[in-house]
Amino acid sequence: MIKNVPSTLKSKRIAIIGGGIAGSTIALRLAGLDINVTLFEEGVSLVNGPPVCHLHAGGNLYPDISDDQCLTLLEQSIATMKIYPHCINKRPTVIAIPQRDAGNIERLLPRLELLTQRYKALIQVDGSNKVLGEADDYYQMFTREDLELLKTTSQPTEMTQFSDWMIPLAKNLDLDSVKFPLLMVQEYGLSLFRIAASTELSLNASESCNLLVNNKVINVAYTAAKTWLISHSENGIQTTTEVDYLINACGYRTGVIDDMADTPKERMVEFKAAYITRWQQSERWPEVVFHGQRGTPEGMAQLTPYPDGYFQLHGMTEEITLFKNGLAKTTADSAQPKLDKSFINKLVEGWDQQESDSRTQKAITHISHFIPSFNDAIIAGRPLFGAQQIPGKDVSLRAYDVSFEGQQYARAEIVKASSALTVADQIIHKLFDYSYDQLSDMSKPNFVDLAENDINTLACNIAKDRDYPTSLAKI
Structure with missing residues (x-):
């Protein structure tokens, strides 16, 4: 009422x-x-x-955005879950730091504690804000030894703890390609x-x-x-x-x-794309984000699971999700940034099949650097794509x-x-x-x-x- x-x-x-x-x-x-x-x-x-796949876990744990933005995203994500309850894919998100990356999970610990405390405070103000599980269970670290043990474990039918979700990654991840510990955080997916x-x-x-x-x-x-x-x-x-x-x-x-x-x-406008693949898996996966420097060949890699073995892929490189000259800015003559004609053609008329397949295959290769068996994934649809506005x-x-x-x-x-x-x-x-x-x-x-x-x-x-x-x- x-x-x-x-x-x-x-x-x-x-x-x-x-x-x-x-x-x-x-x-x-x-x-x-x-x-x-x-x-x-x-x-x-x-x-x-533009492609939507998660609330804020990826963005919220990028090292290059401010703590204030992260806290804002947490509060906004909780509000979104409350008004879109039928649109949430409830699975956690794994953050991994590649060996080739200069960062480490420890750098994120102060931010994780900050987010945990804010989540607790929001629950105290209004109990209906407890939509990401218990505040004390907001995140968990996994050592290499933890993953070695999980390799031999069968995933239960009912998922009750973080380690249940980590099982398929433990079995497929090249453990030498990442730094430990891995981080699993109670952040969910969003269905466009x-x-x-x-x-x-x-x-x-x-x-x-x-x-x-x-x-x-x-x-x-x-x-x-x-x-x-x-x-x-x-x-x-x-x-x-x-x-x-x-x-x-x-x-x-x-x-x-x-x-x-x-x-x-x-403002700016940036053209982005994500890619649809299929990889037959009998176990339920978390989302997995491998950090990396944006715009370089080692840019972030992201694996987002959907039912029936479908996975949406991001790779923050110019050959995958980002595009050379894909960022446009306003001019003195117009408040509307002018994207290159090639991007307008994609938005209006659709993709060239060869480019679509090529970028999807590069996304598969990007993920398989960390998950070698993912190289067996197949192209399973046209890209999800769009232009994202960025004020200022x-x-x-x-x-x-x-x-x-x-x-x-x-x-x-x-x-x-x-x-x-x-x-x-x-x-x-x-x-x-x-x-x-x-x-x-x-x-x-x-x-x-x-x-x-x-x-x-x-x-x-x-x-x-x-x-x-x-x-x-x-x-």
Whole structure:
């Protein structure tokens, strides 16, 4: 039930442009408050964009981002788990430092303790924040001797402790390729296709949200009456919608709307891709992240498990996930960074098959440096790809959320998916001048009333429509 939502808030008309994870989550939050919101999405379904695979464990434990960003990501991830309970792949994440890397796990210990203490404090404030297990079990270290013992162990049917998850890695990891100890942290996966399904089902069922997919916004204009006019087109038919507030949640194309609204903002856009492989395994895997210097041939390698033997791969090298000239910046003439034509072609028309296969095979080779048997993995789908916006000038930025122009225009500028709910509350706080204490008493969007079968069916259909294996949509 909606609590303490002022009638003045409900009477406002809000437009959100962009149905990615930011725009969809903001729409859910507003619709959950019975606010009149219209969500414009150019595609035929919600939550497209850069590949999503986890909440924040990889980013949160990169040594090159600040402790403050990590703490923010932890809090945002907990909030995300609470509103997307049907979209979480509950398996831990392993962090390994390669022998060739200058770092060591010990450097992360102060950060891990900081995160553990913050997690404990969040649980003390609100018991519902305990979504990552017991705080004292947030992480565990494994020595080489631990892995040698686990090599001869069979994985149990029911996973009850960290060591159960470590068994398949112990059996397949080249122990000489990494430094010990290894770190296992209680961080989970996030299903892109299930979020797409959940948001679509919830917003279609809401009386407060007008969900307009297959609608391209072609212009926005601020009027003398202090309203926004949104011109949009569906199947060649142009319509104009008038609203009181405009939220720009266009992801890598945020600058396009900024240019229309004459609200310049400095940002970068980076094209990225992840790769779909299949490797027949009878045991359940954790996610595994091998640290490495970004942009070099030894860049980070990431193995993300899905059902039925599917694995999503990242490799932070220019031959795999990153791309030469794949980072573009704003200019004096436009708030929209101009990606090279080759990337626009990928985004609009799709990939060249030869390049797709070549980069996927390089990703397999990158992982097999540490897990030799992974060399048997096969290419199992087209890349997951998209362009990620990064506000400002810091390419390592991970925890960012929202910016404002005047009182009636906001930008949702998330880098990590887990920041979306924070953005929603900041927008309500700013645009409507409600305190965060008041907001905490208002209802949060959630999917507890959605049928699991409905989510499964729609998520698998979305994956199939986008030409991906339906296993990526399963828990």
